[in-house]
Amino acid sequence: MAVPISLDLRQPSVTFAGFDSLMQQGTYTIPTGEPMITERLSFRARYGQGDALVALMKENLKTMPPPASVVSARLYTDFTGPMFSVVLEIDHADLTAFAVNTRQETQDYGSKEFQDWFAKMVDSTESGERQLFNSEKVI
Numbered sequence: 706m707a708v709p710i711s712l713d714l715r716q717p718s719v720t721f722a723g724f725d726s727l728m729q730q731g732t733y734t735i736p737t738g739e740p741m742i743t744e745r746l747s748f749r750a751r752y753g754q755g756d757a758l759v760a761l762m763k764e765n766l767k768t769m770p771p772p773a774s775v776v777s778a779r780l781y782t783d784f785t786g787p788m789f790s791v792v793l794e795i796d797h798a799d800l801t802a803f804a805v806n807t808r809q810e811t812q813d814y815g816s817k818e819f820q821d822w823f824a825k826m827v828d829s830t831e832s833g834e835r836q837l838f839n840s841e842k843v844i
Contacts, residue, residue, distance in 0.1 A: 741776060742803050743840040746793045748833040755782065755789035758829045762793055765822055769813060771795060772806050789831075796840065803837070 750758040762780055771778060776796040783790040797803040813819050 739798075740839055740841040742797045742800055743838045744795045744797060744803060745836045745838065746795070746833065747836070748791045748793075749787065749831045750789035750791060750829055751831050752789065754829040755791060758789075758791045758826070761822065761826050761829060762791065765826075768818060768822070772809050774798070774802050775806060 748758060759780065759782060766778070774797075776798060778793065778795045781790075781792040781794070795806075797806060814823075
C-alpha cells in the first residue's frame with residue numbers, strides 16, 4: 706500500500722499521514738537538519754560479479770523506489786580494500802522513519818517483481834550485512 710507523501714526539505718519539518726499502526730497520531734513529522742539514522746547495506750559480490758551487483762542495485766532503486774520519506778541514498782563501490790564490495794547507504798530521519806520504511810519494504814518482499822530481482826541478487830552475492838548508524842552533519 707503506497708501512502709502519498711509530500712516532502713520539501715527546505716521546510717523545517719514535513720508531515721505525512723498514514724501508518725496508524727506504527728504511530729498513535731496517524732502522522733509523523735520528519736525533522737530536517739537534525740541527526741538521522743543511516744542504514745548501511747554492505748555486500749560482497751561473488752568474484753567478478755561486482756558490476757552485476759551494482760547494476761542490480763540501480764535496477765532495484767528504479768523499479769521499486771524507496772519511500773518518499775527516505776532523506777537520501779548513496780551507492781559505493783570499492784576503490785581499495787576487499788574487492789567486489791558494494792555498499793548502499795540510506796538516510797532515514799530517525800528510527801521511526803526507518804521502521805515505517807522497513808514495514809513498507811517488507812510488504813514488497815512477497816511480490817513477483819521483488820522475488821525475480823532477489824533471485825538475481827542471490828546469484829551475484831557472496832555475503833551481506835545491515836548496520837544502522839546515528840548520523841550527524843558536522844561540516
